[in-house]
Amino acid sequence: MKKIALHWKIIIGLFLGIVWAILSGFFGWSEFTTNWLAPWGRIFIDLLKLIAIPLVLFSIIGGIIGLGDPKQLGKMGLRTLLLYLSTTVIAVSLGLLIVNIAKPGKWMDDTVRMENRIAYELWAQQEGQVIHDDINVLDDPANKALISEIAERRGYDEDESVQSRLALAENQKDSGPLTFIEDMVPDNVFGAMSDNTNMLKIIFFALFFGVALLFVPEQKAKPVINVVNGLTEVFLKMVELIMKGAPFFVFALLAGIVTEMAGDNPAKVFELFKGLTWYSLAVLAGLLLMAFVVYPSIMKLFVKRLSFAGFLKGISPAQMLAFSTSSSAATLPVTLECVEDNLKVDPKVSSFVLPIGATVNMDGTSLYQAVAVMFLAQMHMIELSFAQQLTIVLTATLASIGSAAIPSAGLVMLMIVLSSVGLNPAWIGIILPVDRILDMVRTVVNVTGDASVASVIGEVSGDDSVDIEDVADN
DSSP states (O other), X not given: OOOOOHHHHHHHHHHHHHHXXXXXXXXXXXXXXXXXXXXXXXXXXXHHHHHHHHHHHHHHHXXXXXXXXXXXXXXXHXXXXXXXXXXXXXXXXXXXXXXXXXXXXXXXXXXXXXXXXXXXXXXXXXXXXXXXXXXXXXXXXGGHXXXXXXXXXXXXXXXXXXHHHHHHHHHHHTOOTTHHHHTTSOSOHHHHTTXXXXXXXXXXXXXXXXXXXXXXXXXXXXXXXXXXXXXXXXXXXXXHHHHHTXXXXXXXXXXXXXXXXXXXXXXXXXXXXXXXXXXXXXXXXXXXXXXXXXXXXXXXXXXXXXXXXXXXXXXXHHHHHHHHHOOHHHHHHHHHHIIIIISOOOHHHHHHHHHHHHHHOOHHHHHHHHHHHHHHHHHTTOOXXXXXXXXXXXXXXXXXXXXXXXXXXXXXXXXXXXXXXXXXXXXXXXXXXXXXXXXXXXXXXXXXXXXXXXXXXXXXXXXXXXXXXXXXXX
């Protein structure tokens, strides 16, 4: 008997979790769900948070040292990295532009959003997080009964002091113009690694460590590199082991989150999915713009010998495999074959550019993270400032370097981006019902971006010696 693939098991778990939450609302099982199922979902989130920091740390260091001797990288290496980072910044910025215009999180009912906001402030109060906007629903007497109900339903302490949180916010307002940059540099890397909200500091240390290691003599650096690569494999294996239990964990997570949001009112479940529909459309719009507007524009600017129609036809096998596997790494051999055989890019270029792209170029993932963070903020009535959105751009761009080229790795990185702007990383459970299909599409964008950059680097480096002006017609 043929085994069911893991992603189908996860989808089944998602579906059953939502069905359970609806039935829980109809039959009054909310207390049972909250006490006996929801904790397993929180354990799943804790396991992902457990490995997020070391996975990012060692993946980024591994990605940097994988570039090789900096003296041998030359112009092609510099161009490759700059182009990959540029397209990632464009992707994140495009995602923020779309989500700020469409505001998918605001399409939900205002009553539901108010409840979400109360739950967020209770969570922030419990975790000691700073709330950066001026809304403070906990101090409104009109919300007292609702606050008590939500605090009881979600297990928060409504009697904790709000004044300490407001004091933290005041201290934040008194910070100087360079505090943002200052906060990126850790004074104690072990202290930074003790808190998931310090991810920018971890990324800074990883980049600094990786670059410094490139300048260490090979004989002395080799043992360190072996340790880094070995630890990376261990943490990726931990992800794999956690994902074996993902179908059950996802069932419990969805059942718990939807029950917490809806209580005994199943109508709120459908309100949630109304918001998720608009969120999905916003993500898909951004991904399609990257695939059919941004990349064609880059190709037209640098690769005049190849039409974009010919380019799409040439890499279509890689795109189909990326869509079905949701893995840039698994697609890499086919991407190399398509770029070299169909697009006629010199193997010396493709073998250098594409493996780096599978590690550091996650345009689709970065765009989705930007939209997801803003959507989750909007549905909780949180207005993220320009500085916080700039943090999203920076964190999503740098975190993409450490995003493993495996299915759903973007979810782990999304938790990092959420934490960087003081939002609850457990909110990833809210977007899980629609994540699988979006993961498939954003992997296609990631692979398309890799092939585009490889074609551009091959063109500007003068390494494409083969005339392929008929590719578009073949």
